[in-house]
Amino acid sequence: SVAEIRAGFAAIKANIQARDPIRTHSILSHPRSLHKVKSSDRCCITHHLFDFYVDKVFKHCKTEDSYVNRKISSIANSFLSVRRKLGQCHEQNQCMCGQESTEKFKQILANYEGLNVTSAAMKSLGELDILLDWMEKSR
Amino acid sequence: SGELYCSLLNPRNVRFESINMKNVLHWSAPEGTGNGVLYKVKYSIYGVGKWIRKPECRNINRTWCDLSSETSDYEEQYYASVKAFLNGMFSDWVETTRFNPLTDTKIDPPMVSVSSTEKSISIILTAPEKWKRSPEEESVSLLQVYPGLQYNVSVLNKKTKKRWFFSISNHTLIVPRLEPGTAYCVSAQIHVTTPLLDSGFSKEHCIATLKDK
Numbered sequence: 001s002v003a004e005i006r007a008g009f010a011a012i013k014a015n016i017q018a019r020d021p022i023r024t025h026s027i028l029s030h031p032r033s034l035h036k037v038k039s040s041d042r043c044c045i046t047h048h049l050f051d052f053y054v055d056k057v058f059k060h061c062k063t064e065d066s067y068v069n070r071k072i073s074s075i076a077n078s079f080l081s082v083r084r085k086l087g088q089c090h091e092q093n094q095c096m097c098g099q100e101s102t103e104k105f106k107q108i109l110a111n112y113e114g115l116n117v118t119s120a121a122m123k124s125l126g127e128l129d130i131l132l133d134w135m136e137k138s139r
Numbered sequence: 140s141g142e143l144y145c146s147l148l149n150p151r152n153v154r155f156e157s158i159n160m161k162n163v164l165h166w167s168a169p170e171g172t173g174n175g176v177l178y179k180v181k182y183s184i185y186g187v188g189k190w191i192r193k194p195e196c197r198n199i200n201r202t203w204c205d206l207s208s209e210t211s212d213y214e215e216q217y218y219a220s221v222k223a224f225l226n227g228m229f230s231d232w233v234e235t236t237r238f239n240p241l242t243d244t245k246i247d248p249p250m251v252s253v254s255s256t257e258k259s260i261s262i263i264l265t266a267p268e269k270w271k272r273s274p275e276e277e278s279v280s281l282l283q284v285y286p287g288l289q290y291n292v293s294v295l296n297k298k299t300k301k302r303w304f305f306s307i308s309n310h311t312l313i314v315p316r317l318e319p320g321t322a323y324c325v326s327a328q329i330h331v332t333t334p335l336l337d338s339g340f341s342k343e344h345c346i347a348t349l350k351d352k
Contacts, residue, residue, distance in 0.1 A: 002333060003332065003333050003335075006333050006334055006335065007335065010242075010334070010335065014236055017236060017237045018236065023183055023185060023186075023218055024183075024186070024187065024188040025186060026185060026186025029185070029186050029214075029215070029216070030186035030187060033214055033215075035214045126237070129216075129239055129241075129242055129334070130216070132333070132334070133214070133239070133241050133242070133334070134214075136286075136287070136334075
């Protein structure tokens, strides 16, 4: 569940964010904040983002700290189960993708590809609270 | 020839301390330095390129700087940084960790008001307000910031020492079927499920139910 993801992330947030020295670049929140996404597009963006984290991010987030690695894999597992539920919405056409969400997600991918894969993955992981804050606020 | 310059030890423990989103940067003086050290402060929005100086915290000798105004947008995250200088020597810039006003603030307990009848107590709870720039500015309750905000309420029968706990989302609570002419003490706490945030419990508010007629 999202609460499990939140708790898991809170436990490693300082550690993960300390591994990201780049202050001037964000994957999720700039140049356009997630909070500016229209409500009709939220489900689609959320679905895209869960795919993004599962398919692109977690696999590149290995650290030398076994405790941190365990937390990352438990967060990844929680993502998988939430993604499954989102997938059901997608199948039942309750998760339509408008042009805005497509544009927003392209921007996120461009931000991600603007860095080397390890830095991009670690930065994305360090921005999980940005994703969770946005999801909870827009519930 | 090498350039000779003296550097000052760094400020320590640079961090945000935040209560109800009043976000104040705090630090400790460099080790071994007495009075006379001055500081300057800058901050940046995470994901945006530039550092921004805080003029009101330039050449200051105190070890805090109120950045509430600069960090009031809680949809953003921030870094802040401090530099010390003394007699021509200066330290490095020392940064905070990434500050997220939404998850990194502490919340004050709710305000509690109570009234009673013969056999019941009515409790009204008020969540604290988010910090605001001036009294004239429109108030924003933390209830608006945290839609999942709940209250944990404790009611103690002073005579029997029996205690009840209630967890409510509504801001009012009526506790029925109480003993007439008895003192009850009420205390309440704010509980936000996600992000996980708990206030302390408020101080106790005691009231007696009316005596039987």
